[in-house]
Amino acid sequence: MARANGFHFLQIPGPTNVPDRILRAMAAPTMDHRGPAFQELGRHVLQVVKPIFGTKSHVVIFPSSGTGAWEAALVNTLSPGDTVVMAETGHFSSLWTEMAKRLGLDVRVLPGDWRRGAQPEAIAAALDADKERRIKAVCVVHNETSTGVTSRVGEIRKAIDATGHPALFMVDTISSLASIDYRQDEWKVDVTVAGSQKGLMLPPGISFNGISEKALAAHKASKMPRAFWDWTTQIKSNADGMFPYTPATNLLYGLKEACAMLMDEGMANVFARHQRHGAAARKAVAAWGLETVCQDAREHSGSLTAVWLPEGVNADKLRALILDKFDMSLGNGLSKLAGRAFRIGHLGAFSDLQLMGTLAGVEMGLKLFGVKLKASGIEAALESLAAAASERGAVRHAAE
Numbered sequence: 001m002a003r004a005n006g007f008h009f010l011q012i013p014g015p016t017n018v019p020d021r022i023l024r025a026m027a028a029p030t031m032d033h034r035g036p037a038f039q040e041l042g043r044h045v046l047q048v049v050k051p052i053f054g055t056k057s058h059v060v061i062f063p064s065s066g067t068g069a070w071e072a073a074l075v076n077t078l079s080p081g082d083t084v085v086m087a088e089t090g091h092f093s094s095l096w097t098e099m100a101k102r103l104g105l106d107v108r109v110l111p112g113d114w115r116r117g118a119q120p121e122a123i124a125a126a127l128d129a130d131k132e133r134r135i136k137a138v139c140v141v142h143n144e145t146s147t148g149v150t151s152r153v154g155e156i157r158k159a160i161d162a163t164g165h166p167a168l169f170m171v172d173t174i175s176s177l178a179s180i181d182y183r184q185d186e187w188k189v190d191v192t193v194a195g196s197q198k199g200l201m202l203p204p205g206i207s208f209n210g211i212s213e214k215a216l217a218a219h220k221a222s223k224m225p226r227a228f229w230d231w232t233t234q235i236k237s238n239a240d241g242m243f244p245y246t247p248a249t250n251l252l253y254g255l256k257e258a259c260a261m262l263m264d265e266g267m268a269n270v271f272a273r274h275q276r277h278g279a280a281a282r283k284a285v286a287a288w289g290l291e292t293v294c295q296d297a298r299e300h301s302g303s304l305t306a307v308w309l310p311e312g313v314n315a316d317k318l319r320a321l322i323l324d325k326f327d328m329s330l331g332n333g334l335s336k337l338a339g340r341a342f343r344i345g346h347l348g349a350f351s352d353l354q355l356m357g358t359l360a361g362v363e364m365g366l367k368l369f370g371v372k373l374k375a376s377g378i379e380a381a382l383e384s385l386a387a388a389a390s391e392r393g394a395v396r397h398a399a400e
């Protein structure tokens with residue numbers, strides 16, 4: 001078997017490709033996490049991460065995968081037996097739901113068909129019907145990574161406001177933060193859940209809670225048992241730039257660099273880039289004569305595109321073929337979508353030309369696998385990207 005040359009195309013929707021700038025920033029000796037050099041780093045990252053969340057409030061950082069930040073959101077704000085509403089959007093909302101049940105919460109699931117986002121009307125109806133105000137929190141996954149559907153968080157906020165219900169609003173932004181427009185303060189999100197290995201362009205290993213004042217007040221009254229995840233001990237240490245236990249120091253070097261890169265590009269440009277790549281990928285899918293999993297034009301994701309395959313075409317075999325022939329990893333179909341869909345990740349550190357390489361690999365794979373294509377998706381994506389390029393200014397060379 002010949003050895004592959006050039007870059008491996010890691011086109012799963014997270015973990016994403018880590019840019020050289022960030023890899024170099026993390027290649028540092030381990031340090032005294034109670035010393036003055038760390039304190040300076042701690043103070044810095046705890047501040048520069050805030051604009052990425054669109055907040056001026058606290059953001060705490062845990063040494064964990066995103067799942068830890070899900071747990072932290074629940075155990076820091078709720079009490080045993082509290083009722084929470086979970087909007088079913090796909091695999092990830094189902095995992096968060098399962099976790100809430102295991103923690104002893106009373107979970108009301110708003111069912112979904114995995115092809116649409118959380119429905120603002122359904123959330124409003126659930127809150128309106130709750131005359132006794134038993135519901136303590138509404139939980140939504142902003143970008144459902146299993147389906148490529150982005151829920152309309154701003155509209156959900158408006159729907160919640162219209163009911164006058166005091167429930168907390170918690171949003172999982174693990175695959176949308178630093179990729180898809182998100183505004184914690186403006187949308188009055190009480191807890192934002194995030195992770196390092198997707199839009200933030202870092203390796204896996206740190207997770208985040210963005211915390212509103214209202215969430216902090218709920219925290220003071222909440223009675224769920226918690227120790228490792230406790231916000232109070234985090235916030236107390238963070239006031240001096242420190243952490244209550246050993247933080248993932250080298251990942252924080254990477255975070256500092258990631259925030260600098262995002263600010264340098266400008267968040268509006270970052271969001272536009274992801275949108276453009278989503279739009280071009282969908283042009284390719286449509287030209288091939290295939291369907292995206294997402295069925296609502298308002299909810300297409302800028303982070304990834306999930307492609308629905310015709311009956312009888314096994315998505316996992318197709319992905320295995322593409323990995324073997326072209327050294328590219330694509331995302332698998334998760335739970336209900338296993339074997340039926342595959343996912344093209346286009347988030348994080350990514351360019352027009354990388355997207356074209358990715359789509360070329362998918363198109364060649366589809367042809368080799370014997371899937372009948374209507375037309376060239378490459379052609380369609382090229383036109384879409386070229387049209388977008390003619391509209392915008394020059395970019396500074398990435399190596400500069």
Ligand SMILES: *Cc1c(COP(=O)(O)O)cnc(C)c1O
Binds near residue numbers: 066068172173175195
């Ligand atoms: C990746 C992901 C998770 C899980 O995060 P881990 O880091 O694997 O624990 C949760 N929610 C969403 C939306 C994700 O994309």
